[in-house]
Amino acid sequence: MSDPRATGSARYAEDFELPGMLHARIVRSLFPHARVVRVDASAVPESCIVLTPDDVRDLSPYGCQIEDQNVLAERARHVGDPVAAVAAPTPEQAEEAVPLVEIDYEQLPAVFDAVEAAQPGAPLLHETAAAGGAAAYFAMRPQPGTNICHRFRIRHGDVDAGFAEADAIVERMYRIAGAQHAHMEPHACVAHWDGNRLELWTGTQTPFSMRDDLATIFGIPPEAIRIVSLPMGGSFGAKTFVRTEAIAAALARKAQRPVKLVLPRSEEWQTLNRHPATVTVKLGARADGTLVASQTTCYADTGAYADCGPGVAQKMGFAAPGPYRIPNVRVDAYCVYTNLAPNGAFRGYGQMQSTWARERALDTLAEQLGLDPVELRLRNIVRDGDVYCTGETLHDVRFAECLEAAAAAVRWSEGRRGKGIALVMKGMQTPSRAAIAIERDGDDYVLRCATTEMGQGAKRALSLEAARLLGVDVARIRFPDPDTSLVPYDTRTTSSRSTYMMSRALAEAVRDPRGYGEIRNEGGLDPDTGQGIASTHWHQGAAAADVEVDEETGKVTVTHLHTTTYAGRVVNRLGAELQTEGSMIMGLGTALFEEVAFEDGQVINANLSDYATPSFADVPTRFTYELIEEDGADVHGLGETALPPVPPAVGNAVASLGIEVDELPLKPETVLAAMKVRV
Amino acid sequence: MKLRVRINGADHELEARTDESILDVVRRELGLLSVRETCGIGVCGACTVLLDGEPVSGCLLLAPLADGREITTVEGLGGDDPVQQAFSDAHAFQCGYCTPGMILTAKRLLEETPQLTEDDVRAAMSGNLCRCGSYVKIVEAVLQAANA
Numbered sequence: 073m074s075d076p077r078a079t080g081s082a083r084y085a086e087d088f089e090l091p092g093m094l095h096a097r098i099v100r101s102l103f104p105h106a107r108v109v110r111v112d113a114s115a116v117p118e119s120c121i122v123l124t125p126d127d128v129r130d131l132s133p134y135g136c137q138i139e140d141q142n143v144l145a146e147r148a149r150h151v152g153d154p155v156a157a158v159a160a161p162t163p164e165q166a167e168e169a170v171p172l173v174e175i176d177y178e179q180l181p182a183v184f185d186a187v188e189a190a191q192p193g194a195p196l197l198h199e200t201a202a203a204g205g206a207a208a209y210f211a212m213r214p215q216p217g218t219n220i221c222h223r224f225r226i227r228h229g230d231v232d233a234g235f236a237e238a239d240a241i242v243e244r245m246y247r248i249a250g251a252q253h254a255h256m257e258p259h260a261c262v263a264h265w266d267g268n269r270l271e272l273w274t275g276t277q278t279p280f281s282m283r284d285d286l287a288t289i290f291g292i293p294p295e296a297i298r299i300v301s302l303p304m305g306g307s308f309g310a311k312t313f314v315r316t317e318a319i320a321a322a323l324a325r326k327a328q329r330p331v332k333l334v335l336p337r338s339e340e341w342q343t344l345n346r347h348p349a350t351v352t353v354k355l356g357a358r359a360d361g362t363l364v365a366s367q368t369t370c371y372a373d374t375g376a377y378a379d380c381g382p383g384v385a386q387k388m389g390f391a392a393p394g395p396y397r398i399p400n401v402r403v404d405a406y407c408v409y410t411n412l413a414p415n416g417a418f419r420g421y422g423q424m425q426s427t428w429a430r431e432r433a434l435d436t437l438a439e440q441l442g443l444d445p446v447e448l449r450l451r452n453i454v455r456d457g458d459v460y461c462t463g464e465t466l467h468d469v470r471f472a473e474c475l476e477a478a479a480a481a482v483r484w485s486e487g488r489r490g491k492g493i494a495l496v497m498k499g500m501q502t503p504s505r506a507a508i509a510i511e512r513d514g515d516d517y518v519l520r521c522a523t524t525e526m527g528q529g530a531k532r533a534l535s536l537e538a539a540r541l542l543g544v545d546v547a548r549i550r551f552p553d554p555d556t557s558l559v560p561y562d563t564r565t566t567s568s569r570s571t572y573m574m575s576r577a578l579a580e581a582v583r584d585p586r587g588y589g590e591i592r593n594e595g596g597l598d599p600d601t602g603q604g605i606a607s608t609h610w611h612q613g614a615a616a617a618d619v620e621v622d623e624e625t626g627k628v629t630v631t632h633l634h635t636t637t638y639a640g641r642v643v644n645r646l647g648a649e650l651q652t653e654g655s656m657i658m659g660l661g662t663a664l665f666e667e668v669a670f671e672d673g674q675v676i677n678a679n680l681s682d683y684a685t686p687s688f689a690d691v692p693t694r695f696t697y698e699l700i701e702e703d704g705a706d707v708h709g710l711g712e713t714a715l716p717p718v719p720p721a722v723g724n725a726v727a728s729l730g731i732e733v734d735e736l737p738l739k740p741e742t743v744l745a746a747m748k749v750r751v
Numbered sequence: 752m753k754l755r756v757r758i759n760g761a762d763h764e765l766e767a768r769t770d771e772s773i774l775d776v777v778r779r780e781l782g783l784l785s786v787r788e789t790c791g792i793g794v795c796g797a798c799t800v801l802l803d804g805e806p807v808s809g810c811l812l813l814a815p816l817a818d819g820r821e822i823t824t825v826e827g828l829g830g831d832d833p834v835q836q837a838f839s840d841a842h843a844f845q846c847g848y849c850t851p852g853m854i855l856t857a858k859r860l861l862e863e864t865p866q867l868t869e870d871d872v873r874a875a876m877s878g879n880l881c882r883c884g885s886y887v888k889i890v891e892a893v894l895q896a897a898n899a
């Protein structure tokens with residue numbers, strides 16, 4: 073018999089139903105920044121429940137890192153900000169009710185660019201740049217009186233002295249467009265109150281953060297909330313923290329009935345995108361290519377609410393210097409509010425943006441020094457036991473191997489015209505905690521843990537690992553959907569941490585007589601100096617691309633794409649391959665055409681025709697990759713590593729033809745413009 | 752309206768509105784949940800059904816247009832179909848949300864063109880999107896089914 077995904081019997085959050093449930097729709101702001109002066113729902117039929125700001129005044133603001141968001145906005149801060157909501161017996165009735173809710177607004181000045189928004193005098197989104205909420209897992213550095221909700225710095229050595237020693241200096245500004253996750257299954261949840269207990273079935277990567285945030289919002293103890301994370305039809309970071317769940321729960325509270333909320337496709341662009349960023353990189357080297365100083369300034373546009381933007385900016389910052397020995401490093405990363413839809417976690421989490429900037433700058437530097445870009449990288453590459461600019465020692469370092477393998481794959485030594493290469497050094501959620509309990513049920517073993525399934529194959533990987541450790545057939549391992557009332561606490565299924573962290577917790581649980589295992593990775597960085605432990609475990613990889621550019625249209629065709637990733641010990645081979653292929657293909661979308669386009673703060677391509685995602689036709693004819701394996705080594709998460717190096721490998725390949733593009737995506741217009749000033 | 756339609760080999764008379772899509776009707780009336788909506792505008796193929804054997808976008812097919820015709824969803828293939836088997840064997844999915852649409856499109860392609868190259872598969876299936884990026888293994892699965 074075929075896999076449930078092939079027979080059509082697979083079920084997703086979207087398919088979940090409860091008897092008597094209502095169907096919800098959100099009424100959204102039409103303006104990027106406006107005070108809501110009046111909500112009039114008198115035209116809505118009696119059969120519908122309408123949720124207005126009056127109904128949620130007893131609810132607390134929320135946010136996974138900064139509590140700056142309300143369940144409904146009385147001051148809308150982006151086009152699409154939820155202002156009211158309706159629930160009706162059928163989805164059609166709910167849809168019809170939306171335009172019947174009349175809202176009067178008083179418009180306020182808005183700002184749509186992070187660099188502009190960070191300047192003094194810009195319209196402020198949140199009067200008090202909120203102090204870090206209880207949910208934050210690192211110290212926040214909001215800059216009072218500005219839209220900067222977090223500032224992160226690395227101070228290592230003396231960059232001014234470093235640049236003074238340099239024979240060559242490159243300084244450039246790079247821009248990276250926002251992107252939409254475009255997971256094929258929309259956000260979907262069902263909320264239900266049983267007295268004062270809230271039950272919620274939803275597709276989420278973060279069941280425990282969700283539970284804790286909802287406890288804050290509704291002012292009830294976390295134990296009074298049960299979150300069941302159902303399988304997701306893709307997520308890529310979008311189904312994290314509170315998205316639609318608070319509105320569904322507030323509607324269910326008012327309706328005294330279960331409420332289901334499924335986002336219409338166009339509203340995905342109003343719910344969460346990837347941070348657009350502006351990253352300025354300055355690199356200095358001696359004539360022989362030895363790097364002496366690196367300075368990076370990042371502006372991460374987090375949109376109207378912080379969400380996990382402070383974490384994204386911090387990672388963008390600490391990954392910026394990259395896997396190179398550099399004695400003098402300075403990083404300033406800012407997470408900035410603007411009147412765009414919120415931006416949040418996206419496969420590669422901040423590191424894609426700074427990897428693009430740094431790896432492009434290195435090639436420009438190589439060009440200036442007259443050095444081969446691979447040579448320049450190898451001359452400076454970190455080796456086992458080196459100390460990173462955060463002060464942490466790096467172990468099990470394989471960057472040189474990844475780089476050399478990727479170069480060989482595109483036959484670098486036979487000529488490098490049309491070819492490009494890039495490295496990625498990607499952190500993993502630190503600090504974090506993972507726990508698992510193994511229960512016996514007859515002959516079967518039941519895994520109780522909060523690791524969620526979004527197609528990345530975590531269930532399969534952990535089941536295989538459990539079978540191996542327990543010495544039983546994998547058919548005897550059961551892995552029910554995570555339910556916070558039944559599983560031990562886990563930080564979240566993000567940053568490619570779950571296979572690594574949870575497989576270690578699993579090993580503990582197998583050894584433990586009660587079948588319980590728990591693992592913590594300790595660390596964290598001082599936000600003012602960037603010193604500490606950024607990541608207890610680094611993901612390492614390289615990409616290489618071979619491209620052709622159409623001289624007339626500016627269209628870039630990638631004829632060969634290759635990645636080499638350090639995989640450590642591979643638990644689930646098929647899963648590792650699929651995740652790598654998927655990351656590479658998503659990386660190509662980011663490299664070549666994916667871009668959330670705005671006009672006056674309004675997304676103008678909020679559909680899957682105008683916002684294209686890669687199709688069969690976009691997979692390069694030569695599409696290769698290798699996973700460097702090591703028996704007995706740590707398990708390395710592979711969910712994202714092959715994404716961030718793809719755009720700069722493509723960008724560097726285009727640059728090798730004399731076409732220097734500093735902006736992502738490398739769409740034909742951008743490439744054509746760069747061809748006019750060809751070097 | 753009353754919609755008379757043969758679905759997965761059985762005749763049905765279903766309650767439907769004239770302005771709704773067959774996607775909504777088969778999900779609601781028959782619980783055929785393998786037919787899924789992603790884009791809603793005919794570009795992704797997640798909602799693919801076979802209409803008299805031809806793949807069409809269920810999100811665009813208005814219910815009245817299916818009246819008197821035959822519809823197949825992936826549930827109707829039974830589970831042991833060689834294409835389903837090939838997708839399982841090649842592990843040609845991650846989240847699996849796009850898989851039913853991929854399988855139905857591939858099914859028709861294999862009937863029409865038993866001798867397939869990699870390029871044929873890519874070209875013929877380019878109207879089906881997989882955001883997880885399982886394309887390489889999907890092509891493998893279709894070629895495997897062609898040679899089965």
Ligand code: FES
Pocket residue numbers: 787788789790791792793794795796797798799808809810811
């Ligand atoms: S949902 Fe019908 S083609 Fe995308």
Ligand code: FES
Pocket residue numbers: 256305306527843844845846847848849850880881882883884885
């Ligand atoms: S497997 Fe997830 S969309 Fe194709």
